[in-house]
Amino acid sequence: MSVRIAGMGWITPLGRGIDEVWNRLLRGDEASPQTISLNEGTKTYQGFLVPNEALNNLPPHPRLRRASAISRFAATAGLDAMAQAKAMGLKIEMERLALVFAVSNGGVAYTKRFYHDIVESGAQSASPLLFPETVFNAPASHLAAILGVNGASYTIVGDGAVGILGIKMASDLLEMGAANHCLVVAAEEADWLLCDAYHKWRLIKSSPPIELFSNHPHGTILSEGAGAVLLGREGSVKMDSINAGGNFSQRRNSTAVVNRILQELRDQTAFVVASANGTFVDLAERDAIRQQIPNSIVYSPKAALGESVGASALWQVIIASRALAAKQLPPMRHVAENAGLRFPAGENGIGLNAIVSSCGLNQQAAGLRLSI
16 A cells, blocks of 8 residues: 555644745744743743744634643644645545554653642642643543544654654554554644753753754754644655664664665655754764765754754654655755755755655654655
């Protein structure tokens, strides 16, 4: 069976809507940083956050009134992907629709908030409505209820590569005949606790810009949002190959893992949508691309959108799909001069194949190849 993308949706720091955000990327727009703080006197961080207006026009569903931000992001992207497919005339049997939700940090922020209230003010102060949001599969539960999904619903947890793993699971479900369509949604929420943890791991920098493919990585800026792809038999963009990749025990081994993935996916006519984000990931991808597909044009969206961790791989897939359709990639900014890679220069006719490379900060890597 040929697995294709039948619909897409996303919500990002540059807004919502496939065409809206894509056009902003083509113009060279970048997200504006906002200050993230815990309370007065604590260290503050910079992050790229979803604008409030991007959440307008959500359905008046009781689930959304009490849901966490990450659940609202997931619902927004998922509903938009379904709406795009239906606008193209696709008929979806809800009893044959499966849902895969991919997440990295998930309800960690809500676990912290729930127990912080207990420690600070006593057990009676912690809202029982907040506790369900501490569960990693809460967004999948909300989205399944909103959409009326009667089929299988899964949640998988990983790092920045988890969206590719979600697509792999969805592809397997479709190949087995377990569903006619599968909605893959990945989401992330940026908050102080997450920023503080990544700061302690020396992975983020104090302020933009995110400098890509530098020999001495300076760190990334965290962001939030969600991406969704509806997979099925219909659609102009085809999944040619999905490599679930593997883990690397140490950062210095990341290049070897990415290299193996690109060796399987390589197509000398394809362009690459990379996950370079200003960290060690850049060097792993740079060296692997040089070895396997040295003449490919390389683009990373993270200087513009930030590192959204769980949502990032699906954002890359959506960008690769739009670039295939438009035969154009957005411009690249804040790129090291000595990277030794080819970057977009506004040219058209970039080819009919795309490789998405995803290397996560917590030692996972995966990738896939698309065609049109």
